[in-house]
Each structure stands twice: as C-alpha cells, then as structure tokens.
Amino acid sequence: VRWNLTRYSPLPHLLSQRFTHEEELPAVDVFVCTADPVIEPPTLVVNTVLSVMSYNYPTRKLAVYLSDDGCSELTFYALHQASQFAKHWIPFCKRRNIEPRSPDAYFDKPTARPSGQEWESMKCFYVKKLYEEMKSRIETMAEKGSVPPETRSQHKGFLQWGRHNNVTKRNHQSIVEIVIDGREEDAVDEDGDRLPTLVYVAREKRPQFHHNFKAGAMNALIRASSEMSNGAVILNLDCDMFSNDPDAIRDALCFFLDEQSGHRIAFVQHPQQYFNVTKNDLYGNSPLQTDKVELAGMGGYGAALYIGTGCFHRREALCGNKYSSKVDGQGSIN
Numbered sequence: 001v002r003w004n005l006t007r008y009s010p011l012p013h014l015l016s017q018r019f020t021h022e023e024e025l026p027a028v029d030v031f032v033c034t035a036d037p038v039i040e041p042p043t044l045v046v047n048t049v050l051s052v053m054s055y056n057y058p059t060r061k062l063a064v065y066l067s068d069d070g071c072s073e074l075t076f077y078a079l080h081q082a083s084q085f086a087k088h089w090i091p092f093c094k095r096r097n098i099e100p101r102s103p104d105a106y107f108d109k110p111t112a113r114p115s116g117q118e119w120e121s122m123k124c125f126y127v128k129k130l131y132e133e134m135k136s137r138i139e140t141m142a143e144k145g146s147v148p149p150e151t152r153s154q155h156k157g158f159l160q161w162g163r164h165n166n167v168t169k170r171n172h173q174s175i176v177e178i179v180i181d182g183r184e185e186d187a188v189d190e191d192g193d194r195l196p197t198l199v200y201v202a203r204e205k206r207p208q209f210h211h212n213f214k215a216g217a218m219n220a221l222i223r224a225s226s227e228m229s230n231g232a233v234i235l236n237l238d239c240d241m242f243s244n245d246p247d248a249i250r251d252a253l254c255f256f257l258d259e260q261s262g263h264r265i266a267f268v269q270h271p272q273q274y275f276n277v278t279k280n281d282l283y284g285n286s287p288l289q290t291d292k293v294e295l296a297g298m299g300g301y302g303a304a305l306y307i308g309t310g311c312f313h314r315r316e317a318l319c320g321n322k323y324s325s326k327v328d329g330q331g332s333i334n
C-alpha cells in the first residue's frame with residue numbers, strides 16, 4: 001500500500017455560521033490524568049487544567065475532570081487553589097485573547113511582558129503575581145508533604161483524607177469532589193461570567209484488584225462524568241501537557257459535525273508538540289515523522305491513529321449506542 005498523504009483543515013467560520021446559538025453546541029468533558037504528586041508535581045497538573053478551563057467555548061458546556069491515581073490531598077489542594085485562580089485567569093485570557101493558556105507557558109514567553117495601556121500592564125502584573133503566589137503556596141505544601149489542619153477547613157473535600165479513612169495510594173474509597181459546580185449561581189469569575197465545572201476524581205482502588213493504569217482511570221472517568229455533565233464529546237490529556245490552542249474544541253467539532261461525513265467520525269486526534277527538545281533533536285523527540293508522514297499517510301485512506309492523548313472522542317463511540325439505520329446526514333451530536 002502506498003502512503004497517500006492527505007491533510008485536513010478545519011473551517012471554524014463555517015461552524016460558527018451553522019451554529020449561531022450556544023445551546024446548539026455539544027457539551028464537552030475534558031479528562032486530565034495524573035498518577036503521582038512527586039513525579040508529576042501538582043503545579044504542572046493545574047497548569048494543564050487551567051489551559052483547558054479557559055478554552056474559547058461556552059463555559060456552561062464545558063466540564064473538566066481531574067483523575068488522580070495518586071489519590072493525594074496535595075493534588076486536591078492544588079486543584080482547589082486553581083479553582084480560585086481561574087476566576088482571574090479565565091477572563092484575563094479571554095479579554096486579551098492570549099495564547100497559550102497554561103499560565104506557566106504564557107508567563108515564560110518574552111511577549112508576555114506587559115505592554116500597551118497602563119491599565120492593561122497593571123492587570124498583567126496583577127494576574128502574574130496571583131499566579132506566582134498560588135504556585136508558591138502549592139509548592140510549599142508539596143515540600144511539607146501534607147496539608148495542615150487549618151487549610152483542611154477550606155474545603156469539605158479534605159475530609160476524605162481524614163484519619164478514619166486510612167487513605168493510601170493503592171487502597172482507598174472512591175473520592176469524587178465537585179470543586180466548581182458550573183450550575184451554581186456563585187460559580188462565576190471576577191467579571192461575573194459563569195465558570196466551567198471542575199471535578200476531582202480518585203477512583204476506588206483495592207490491592208486485590210488490578211487498576212489498569214491510565215485505561216482504568218479513563219473508564220472510571222467515563223462512568224463518573226456520565227452521571228454529571230455527560231458531555232457528548234470527550235477530550236483526554238496527560239497532566240504533563242497543555243492545550244496550546246484556545247480554539248481546539250471548535251476545530252475538533254468541525255470534523256464531528258461535518259454535514260457529509262461527521263457521523264462516521266469517532267475521534268479527532270490533535271498532533272503533539274514537544275518542548276525542551278535538544279539541539280539537533282538528539283533523542284528523536286520531534287514528532288515530524290509521526291505527524292507529517294505516518295498520520296497524514298493514513299489520512300488519505302480515511303484512517304487515523306489514536307495516540308493515547310490529545311484526542312477528542314465521541315462519547316457514543318466509547319460507550320456504545322443503540323443501532324440505528326437512519327443517519328440524519330447532519331453529523332448531529334447530542
């Protein structure tokens with residue numbers, strides 16, 4: 001078989017023309033997976049979470065789930081901190097239309113230096129200061145290795161790690177804490193706009209049962225999310241990544257909602273980019289071959305690879321659906 005290199009591009013302006021009302025857009029659930037608060041520090045994890053909470057997508061249609069296989073109160077603490085910071089970060093990103101929306105990656109950019117009007121630059125300093133203060137609180141807590149009693153009173157969720165529960169990484173009850181319930185009236189940012197839903201999940205683990213690593217976590221997230229937001233589209237991300245494009249959801253929807261072939265598309269895989277690649281890419285980390293040859297080569301045959309992360313799935317494609325011979329031809333997704 002010859003490689004048939006084909007590249008597809010989304011046409012988001014056509015999507016906006018077809019879906020003029022927010023209500024018509026599908027709900028999207030984002031799953032972020034983490035497994036260890038030492039190897040994957042909580043500041044890294046919340047940067048990933050904040051990058052997806054600030055997508056250019058109606059917040060009432062967006063829910064973010066953090067799966068913590070480390071079952072660590074340090075990660076829960078960091079997520080709670082991020083939920084507070086999000087009230088400043090999300091409006092800051094959207095008003096200034098900044099990219100990328102991981103605070104660490106954004107403030108690292110030379111262009112992130114405040115410029116323009118005095119008010120604008122003060123705002124940038126202010127948000128940066130809030131971010132650095134949050135980061136330092138999370139790191140101090142991580143160094144201590146546990147959350148002190150006075151901090152535990154900040155959120156009832158900390159009770160899950162109470163002495164009587166005997167929580168260890170491999171043996172614990174299931175913990176599901178809704179950190180932000182997007183339906184509640186006070187779930188708003190500093191501008192009064194609604195925040196996306198944010199949920200912490202540590203699935204139940206017992207030593208006598210296999211937990212099946214990330215796949216086990218994803219299955220638990222599918223079940224837990226179906227009881228809450230039940231988004232028709234699911235994005236999964238590892239905690240050491242961030243979304244570098246605030247319009248990634250709309251781009252993926254261009255394929256799922258395509259009038260001709262949308263109904264045949266089960267998942268939309270975004271390419272991956274790496275940072276800190278050595279000069280001359282000594283360790284071959286550059287995804288050139290995968291993105292430009294392998295994925296594009298399969299594209300010509302209408303095929304695609306799921307590379308394990310950075311991928312949007314139709315929930316139906318993962319959970320099944322009653323067979324129907326009728327196809328509405330609209331690529332509908334409800």
Ligand SMILES: O=c1ccn([C@@H]2O[C@H](COP(=O)(O)OP(=O)(O)O[C@H]3O[C@H](CO)[C@@H](O)[C@H](O)[C@H]3O)[C@@H](O)[C@H]2O)c(=O)[nH]1
Pocket residue numbers: 033034035036040067069212213214217237238239240307308309
């Ligand atoms: O018990 C576990 C172990 C891992 N993870 C998470 O799974 C992701 C991937 O694990 P990692 O150890 O970073 O593996 P990689 O080699 O980086 O995995 C790459 O390749 C895998 C497929 O081989 C994909 O599933 C991953 O998404 C992709 O990042 C990370 O977010 C982990 O936190 C869990 O949630 N639970």
Ligand SMILES: [Mn+2]
Pocket residue numbers: 238240
């Ligand atoms: Mn990894």
